[in-house]
Amino acid sequence: xxxxxxxxxxxxxxxxxxxxxxxxxxxxxxxxxxxxxxxxxxxxxxxxxxxxxxxxxxxxxxxxxxxxxxxxxxxxxxxxxxxxxxxxxxxxxx
Numbered sequence: 001x002x003x004x005x006x007x008x009x010x011x012x013x014x015x016x017x018x019x020x021x022x023x024x025x026x027x028x029x030x031x032x033x034x035x036x037x038x039x040x041x042x043x044x045x046x047x048x049x050x051x052x053x054x055x056x057x058x059x060x061x062x063x064x065x066x067x068x069x070x071x072x073x074x075x076x077x078x079x080x081x082x083x084x085x086x087x088x089x090x091x092x093x094x
Contacts, residue, residue: 004028005046008036064091 004026011017011025012033019030026033036046043049060068064087071078071086078086 002046005036008033009040009046012037 008022008026011022012019017025019033022033023030039048040046067090068083068087071083
């Protein structure tokens with residue numbers, strides 16, 4: 001997370017901890033610690049401003065996810081094809 005990356009920089013520069021100590025605190029590898037410190041040195045921030053977005057775009061939005069959750073709460077034995085059909089019907093009504 002962004003907050004953990006900022007903590008890594010803080011632990012390194014402000015608390016003068018070693019990369020090993022930081023990796024244990026952040027529960028990541030020492031290589032990750034050094035990569036984040038390099039980003040901070042190169043760009044003055046803990047992420048690469050020139051990199052594309054991380055991960056794939058979401059196909060379902062929050063409303064879709066909540067709808068699926070409600071359907072499964074009402075009918076836990078619903079089959080996947082029925083779930084997909086219900087979701088598609090609900091999306092087409094909007």
